[in-house]
Amino acid sequence: MGLTVITFDVVSSVFANRDCRLLLGDARGVLRTLVDDCVDCTVTSPPYYSGRRHVGDTIHEIGSEKTLEEYVDALASVGRELYRVTRPTGSYWLNLDDKCERKEWLGIPWRVAFAMREIGWKIRSEVIWHKPDHVPNAAKDRLTPAHELLFHFVKSKDAYYDMDAIRKPPSPPIWGTNGVVKAPGGSVPTDVWTIQMEDSNFPENPYAVFPEALVELPIRATCPRGGTVLDPFVGSGTTAVVALRLGRKAVGIDASADCLAFTKKRILEFSGQPATPRQAPFNRAVKVSHGRMR
DSSP states (O other), rough: OOOOEEEOOOEEEEOOOOEEEEEEEEEHHHHTTTTHHHHHEEEEEOOOTTTOOSSSTSSOOTTTOOHHHHHHHHHHHHHHHHHHHHEEEEEEEEEOOEEEEEEEEHHHHHHHHHHHHHOOOOEEEEEEEOOOSSSOOOSSSSOOEEEEEEEEEESSSSSSOOOOGGGOOOOOOEEEEEEEEEEOOOOOOOSSEEEEEOOGOOOOOOSOOHHHHHHHHHHHHHTTTOOOOEEETTTTTTHHHHHTTTTTTEEEESOOOOHHHHHHHHHHHOOOOOOOOOBBOOSEEEEEEEEEEO
């Protein structure tokens, strides 16, 4: 198959092995170094609006914008690059939370979703992530929020989708006098997913942890085995770890060296493979085969 060329003029490769690569830098800049149509599936959760992580003042991280419009524009710039690097049959799963200011919800998830449509992404599904053990709400005049949204975008109506990989377990067969009367097949999941938060699983990690269950279904459904999964805000590394566990390749990008160090640790614990010693930026091209990192 053809070659994907990733240039490291403005990118620092923190970790690289046969199946995974972690890249340090702003997602908008790093994505521009990837060639067209090299990713099968993106699953990500960008920083919240007005909710910066610990990157430092020298980097203008997405989420630190002064206005909501600037935040939406920043995510749209990422979505535009993702559209370019995603294969025609690929998918983009985007988890977003809303924000309440001056007793009014801003409608961030759908504002971003409509911005993605302007780019060319098609909204295939809107998933409600129900969090059963939600954060208590101190407000006295509104309901306690207990959900976030997960959008599934595709580039075309013929996007890859393996429904059999995500069906619920089939019901037990019904036995009649002459043998099996009915053996129902597994049902298709609904667009409401009840998934517990996983922050407590990694007490040494100061950052929010993306639940593995929230990542697993999108990868199973929309990335073929051996395909490449991308997370441009890889954070604590859940998307990359789940992708590797499911037999896919993984590319993770983050502006935080601390986040990537934690992700690298998780990947090494999972795979037991040594990291390629690449801590400084490279001023050359690294060739990566389509669907197979080297």
